[in-house]
Amino acid sequence: MSAAPRVVYASFATPRHSGGVHVQSQHVQLLRRAGRDARLWVPGPDRPPWIDDDVPVDHGPTLTIAADDLLVLPEVPVVPGLDPAPGARKVVFNQNHFYTYAAAPPGPDTPYPGWSPDPAVWTVSRESVAVLSTLLPDLPVTLVPNAVDGELFAPRPAARPGIAWFPRKRPREAALLRRLFAADARLVGVDQFELLNAPRSVVAERLGAATVFVSLGHSEGFGLTVAEALASGCLVVGYDGGGGHELFEAPGAWAVPEQRPLLLLEAVVEAVRRGPAYEGLGAANRDWVLAHYGFTRTDEALQGAVAAAYARPGSAATATHPEVWLDRLGPAFTAFA
Secondary structure, three states, rough: OOOOOEEEEEEEOOOOOOHHHHHHHHHHHHHHHHEEEEEEEEOOOOOOOOOOOOOOEEEEEEEEOOOOOOOEEOOOOOOOOOOOOOOOOOEEOOOHHOOOOOOOOOOOOOOOOOOOOEEEEEEHHHHHHHHHHHOOOOOOOOEOOOOOOOOOOOOOOOOOOOEEOOOOOHHHHHHHHHHHHOEEEEEEOOOOOOOOOOOHHHHHHHHHHHHEOOOOOOOOOHHHHHHHHOOOEEEEEEOOEEHHHHHHOOOOOOEOOOOOOEEEEEEHHHHHHHHOHHHHHHHHHHHHHHHHHOOOHHHHHEEEEEHHHOOOOOOEEEEHHHHHHHHHHOOHHHHHH
């Protein structure tokens, strides 16, 4: 008797929370609840210590893929012409269209990805669908929207106004903003939360207590932190990062022109000072994001995408974990990715 078909997500055992691995683990949970044998696959012996216990993990630099399995690969280490599992049924789960050619050699001559058979492509935002459909007209591109955990990310009581931001994507600009916020007399008495390598529970606590989330998104496929801030009842000001453009359709979110720190400061001050008048907008932000990015919508899109992928050809193969191609990214990639 043959084993049940598997949906295998090639992933990484990141020691701290990773948005990309988190989304993969959410997919695994949704697929398992629908009766599919879904799992992560990491190259080494370690398990990501922060993922939920109900997410099974396979280990090893290679993995046997059966003819009726589906292998889901991240976009970052895709090297055109180097097939990680020749013959296997594959999907490129592209969570950031800006990273599509991160490991590709210079020049447009090598077909992307140059695998056999051709993979399907899943992605997470309307902008990513538009970009990837233009870049890859011969591959099916499907939107599987991200889901926001509205139980973890929710408004919390706060004694006074607060602002929160993540510095990782724009460390130099964040250093300027930190000084601008600290020196502005209009922000005296306002809590200021710079969220750097904070556990997910602390992030949820800080966002829930903040009045304003300052988005410093850069080259984003979606911008999950903005969605989580909206679910936390924050007003949002800042940069949409490209793929996060759709999130600024929320009623209490305002985009600011790129790399204009003084304009961003003024937008933050305005939002903080008018916080009581905007109180209803924070609740409206939460309602809006949960209506647009709830688990039901993600689940429906994911189940449909998996069914469509299984209609594509596939055969048994030995898969090589894409970790072996990470060295092609270069040191600058991980510094700002």
